[in-house]
Amino acid sequence: MLLAELSEAIGVSGAEYEIRDLIREEIKEHVDEIRTDALGNLIVHKEGDSSLPTLLLAAHMDEIGLMVTKVEKNGLLSFKPIGGIDKRVLVSKKVVVGKDKIPGVIGAKAIHLQRPSERKRPLKIKQLYIDIGAKDDKAAKKVVNIGDTATFATKFSQLGPKTVKGKAFDDRVGCSVLMELLRNDYDFPLYGVFSVQEEVGLRGAGVAAYDINPDLTIVIEGTTASDVPGSKEHVYSTTVGEGPALTMMDMTIIPNRGLMQSIIETAEDTNIGYQFRRSTAAGTDAGRIHLLKEGIPTAVVSVPVRYIHSPASLLNLDDYEATKNLLNEFCKRLSSGGFNFEKDN
Amino acid sequence: MKKIIKRLTETYGPSGHEKNVTELIKNEIESLVDEVKIDKMGNMIAFKSGNSDKKVMLAAHMDEIGLIVTHIDENGFIRFSNVGGVSPYVLLGERVIFGNGVEGVIDKEKLDSIKELKLSKMYIDIGLSNEEEVKEKVQIGDVAIYKREFSDLDKRLVAKSLDNRVGCAILIEAIKGLKEVANDTYFVFTVQEEVGIRGAQTSAFGIAPDFGIAVDVTATGDTPEAKIMAVSLGEGPAIKIKDRSLITHPKVKELMVKVAEREEIPYQFEVLEFGGTDAGSIHLTRGGVPTGVLSIPARYIHTPSEMVDCGDVEYGVKLLSAILQEEIE
Amino acid sequence: MESKDFLKSLSNKTGVSGTEEEITKAVKEVFGDYIDESRTDALGNLITLKRGEGKESDKPQIMLAAHIDEIGLMVKEIDEKGFLKFTTVGGIDQRTLVGQEVLVYGKEVVKGIIGAKPPHVQDKKEQKQAIKLKDMYIDLGRNVKEVKGLVEVGDLIVVTREFCDLEGNRVSGKSLDDRAGVTMVLECLKELQRLKHASDVYGVATVQEEVGVRGATTSTYGIVPDIGIAIDVCHGEMPGVSDEETANLGEGPVIFLGPQVHPKLHKKLKRIAQEFDISYQIGTSTSPRGTDAFAIQVTRSGIPTALVSIPLRYMHTSVETLDLNDIKKGGRLLANFISQVDSEFVEGLRCF
Structure with a gap:
């Protein structure tokens, strides 16, 4: 399964080497240009009828992770987070470090050695180290350099008939949907961007889209689903199993209404269930893209994912398929000139 | 001028839904300028050609803050989030209105302490008893605004969305009063300022101006035990020195001061420790644009009862109009 | 002009974010040679150009950016x-302000001091807390009428702080962040006089970095370089601060x-340092924010960007302290880097 490979590949913001190579190998045959x-974004182009709108589909390939900032004398690695990580999820996890994927564990003082009051407080990043088993700094430096990145060593697997587990579904699920769409042929000019550095401030996609200057953009994301115990229905944001989530507004964008309407019409005409992303928090690459130059009509379509930015996230395969189908149907209608994008703001 | 301010402030136009305001303004100015166009973001750009080919961009944002529907429960209560800066405390007991005219009232869940108040614990009640009935009138993603009419207190005006319909009114009045402008002048009525100064960014890129002025409201320090700020209502428009988004270009400040002194227009300097305006986007456009802000002092910003002084507004029109007669180097 | 004298003259001048003309003028004069x-x-960035010897087809554009603005009040x-x-204006630790002598740039430059309620009249609880900015004021020692005649909102x-020499090669003063960076650009330009370089070199003194990397945003848009290098300061080692966060003064x-x-720029800079026997240190930064590099990298369709810093203690105070050797070594590093850049290298920066 494509999503499995994408999920297990490493690619922390600013160091997306492995995931980029994987995507490039998989899609190069299906596109006209790749x-x-300058930042490492992977940009692909499929030519099309220039009388039709140029569409950009974007998904970010970077993931949150850790950076080694110091090798301690005893061989342990100090680190800092890259992107938004809840520090409370780090302790006792397996990680891989650097290009050679050196295995390591994140350790902390055993419970026996802690005072009861200590046990109640979350561990600070400074109290945590990656242990790769090196006996001292000299041994560690043979395989790890300062500046190397580390990610969770989470294996992808199927949990229930419809649920899969893995790391970095935000936004490898978007990459996966985009890669599947790129295998199809549509009549309009299509660009695909697998962007870098989304997790450190939405930096890659805007740069990639600047020269493309598309007529329309859809950002494909993996977004928070908080349909879990302890949260009330009105703060779910999205619900797993209820189909692709359309962003109505977040911290970085109010999506173009004409484009949103077209996506909604497509869903309704083809009986694909959808939901709105009902939180206005956080943001995506769309925030950068829609403000480029004189403005680019942009929308965001997401697969709901539980526990994003943690070592193990979950998603529903029906949501995945529905997201892919919705975007495919949209592209088919765009091919046939089926939309009239009048600005109605 | 009060009439146009009343009409502007009583029009529905939260960020992303500025169409009604756009139409109102378009009808007022279309015949008085050389061209009016609406760009991809929804900004309305009115152009008046001048005697020099230098380009001046004026910006006033049309959008206002609002509440966006995030959830409708089985009993028909509507949950919401904010569009722009909305205080939960200001919302208690408010009435709101949606774009289609549906009205509602706001209240909160039972709280142990008022300090726990936040938007996620509040709801809108539109007087219907279940989800189905509500969904016929209101959808997730719809936006409501304060329902509040304009009040004329003679010397001072009170209304919702004086931030920044008063800025729009100043641009409209300037257009109406001007025979000629010294430079090619773009009057831009921008969108989505309240959610992150967005409309000004794309419109400024398209225009590529040589000089920019945003017209917007600013806070004051003249109310009981207010945060220290040397701006008062009724002492003339303010020339901005600094806020979080901009340090005014010294040449722009000099020009504004020079014109105000010459025309004997009272003015005050403004140092705002928070917030930003369209100028924040404009001055960083392309290779940079010298940009300033003409601010109208306003009390109670982002409440349903924002207050401005008529004299400040009229002097604002006068100052702006006089600046437009200046040739830009 | 000797670099130390240059740094001293810049440090002693005033140029708070938004009003950097005095510094721009001084830099322009010295860079002129x-x-x-x-x-x-349009924003006030000083953009200087030293042409390269390459043919038009082989003439990479390299931008060196160091900001000249300083924090202020x-x-x-x-x-x-x-x-x-x-x-x-910019990030200031309020605790460093009480008791400072200041200059107010009004109709004329007026001397004053920063005062606060004396400890004698504070209660015990107050005395334990840092004095807040909102409780401080500036006393010009004049009556209100005189003050209003001189000063405006x-x-x-x-x-006020005069640049001073410390032991060895170390110096102290205000706004060495980032006028030390500008001095490194000067060192680099001097070094380039005797080196061949194909590339055009833009030495840019950027404005308004301290309030949100604004000058770098617009100057980079105007120049569109093939390579951008931000030169700034980073924290120097000192007790109580983890050495993960700091670098050593005097070690390059x-x-x-x-x-x-950009990973290839980092690698090349490191290799040049090794090749020319220039001592250097490695710093890590997990968030892109905080220097001109933040703005440069995402300009237009993306600029390969590097960041070179000078270790400096007591950042954003009036007694910033650094080692002049680090500036000299940095200048040499940059110059030798520039002389080895060709269009093939630049092309490679887009291949990942």
């Missing part, structure tokens, strides 16, 4:  | 007794790693 830019 | 042309852009109100209430204020420039840095 290139990287 | 080493460059071919210069201009100032601004008058926000004059009270009825003539005390000035003030706000900050919006006038800038800086802490710090070549940074992180999302905002």
Whole structure:
């Protein structure tokens, strides 16, 4: 399964080497042009009828992770987070470090050695170390350098008939949907961007889209689903199993209404269930893209994912398929000139 | 001028839904300028050609803050989030109105302490008893605004969304009063300022101006035990020195002061320790644009009862109009 | 001009974010001997150009950016007794302000001191807490009428501090962040006089970094370089601060790693340092924010960006301290890097 490979590949913001190579290998046959830019975004192009709108589909390939900031004398690695990580999820996890994927564990003082009051407080990043088993700093430095990145060593697997587990579904699920769509042929000019550095401030996609200057953009994301115990229904944001989530507004964008309407019409005409992303918090690459130059009509379609930014996230395969189908149907209608995008703001 | 301010402030136009305001303004100015166009973001750009080919961009944002529907429960209560800066305390007991005219009232869940108040514990009640009935009138993603009419207190005006319909009114009045402008002048009525100064960014990129002025409201320090700020209602429009988004270009400040002194327009300097305006986006456009802000002092910003002084507004029109007669180097 | 004298003269001048003309002028004058042309852009950035010898087809454009603005204070109100209430421009530790002598840039430059309620009249609880900015004021020692004749709301204020020599090669002063960076650019330009380089070199003194990397945003848009190098300061080692966060004074420039840095530029800078026997240190930064590199990298369709820093203690105070050798070594590093850049290398920066 494509999503499995994507999920297990490493690619922390600013160090997306492995995931980029994987995606490039998988899609190069299906596109007319493939290139990287100054930041490392992977940009692909499929030519089309220039009388139709140029569409950009974007998904970010970077993931949150850790960076090694110091090798201690005893061989342990100090680190800092890259992107938004809840520090409370780090302790006792397996990680892989650097290009050679050196295995390590994140350890902390055993419970026996802690005072009861200590046990109640979350561990600070400074109290945590990656242990790769090196006996001292000299041994560690043979395989790890300062600046190397580390990610969770989470294996992808199927949990129930419809549920899969893995790391970095935010936004490898978007990458996976985009890669599947790129295998299809549509009539309009299509660009795909697998962007870098989304998790450290929405930096890659805007740069990639600047030269493309598309007529329309859809950002494909994996977004928070908080339909879990302890949260009330009105703060779920999205619900797993209820189909693709359309962003109505977040911290970075109010999506273009004409484009949103077209996506909704497509869903309704083809009987694909959808939901709105009902939180206005956080943001995506769409925030950068829609403000480029004189403005680019942009929308965001997401697969709901539980426990994003943690070592193990969950998603529903029906949501995945429905998201892919919705975007495919949208592209088919765009091919046939089926939309009239009048600005109605 | 009070009439146009009343009409503007009583029009529905939260960020992303500025269409009604756009139409109202368009009808007022279309015949008085050389061209009016609406760009991809929804900004309305009115152009008046001048005697020099230098380009001046004026910006006043049309959008207002609001509440966006995030959830409708089985009993028909509507949960919401904010569009722009909305205080939960200001919302208690408020009435709101949606774009289609549906009205509602706001209340909160039972709280142990008022300090726990936040938007996620509040709801809108539109007087219907279940989800189905509500969904016929209101959808997730719809936006409501304060329902509140304009009040004329003679010397001072009170209304919702004086931030920044008063800025729009100043641009409209300037257009109406001007025979000629010294430079090619773009009057831009921008969108989505309240959610992150967005409309000004794309419109400024398209125009690529040589000089920019945003017209917006600013806070004051003249109310009981207010945060210290040397701006008062009724002492003339303010020339901004600094806020979180901008440090005014010294040449722009000099020009504004020079014109105000010459025309004997009272003015005050403004140092705002929070917030930003369209100028924050404009001055960083492309290779940079010298930009300033003409601010109208306003009390109670982002409440349903924002207050401005008529004299400040009229002097604002006068100052802006006089600046437009200046040739830009 | 000797680099130390240059740094001293810049440090002693005033140029708070938004009003950097005095610094721009001084930099332009001194850079003049080493460059071919210069201009100032709409925001006030000084953009200088030293042409390379390459053919038009093989002439990479390299931008070196160091910011000239400094943090400062601004008058926000004059009270009825003539005390000035003030706000900050850029990030300032309020605890460093009480008791400082200041200059207020009003109609003329006026001396004053920063005062606060004396400890004798504070209660015990108050005495344990840091004095807040909102409780401080500037006392010009004049009556309200005199004050209002000299000072207006919006006038800038800086802490008075003369640049001084410490032991060895170390110096101390205000706004060495980032006028030390500008000095490194000067060192680099001097070094380039005797090196061949194909590339055009833009030495840019950027404005308004301290309030949100604004000058780098617009100057990079105008230049569109093939390579951008931000030169700034980073924290120097000292007791109580983890050495993960700091670099050592005198042990060479710090070549940074992180999302905002192009991996190939980092590698090349490191290799050049090794090749020319220039001591260097490695710094990591997990967030792209905080220096001009943040803005440069995402300009237009993306600029390969590097970050080189000078270790500096007591950042954003009036007694910033650094080692001049780090500046010299950094200048040499940059110059030798520039002389080895060709269009093939530049092309490779887009291949990942």
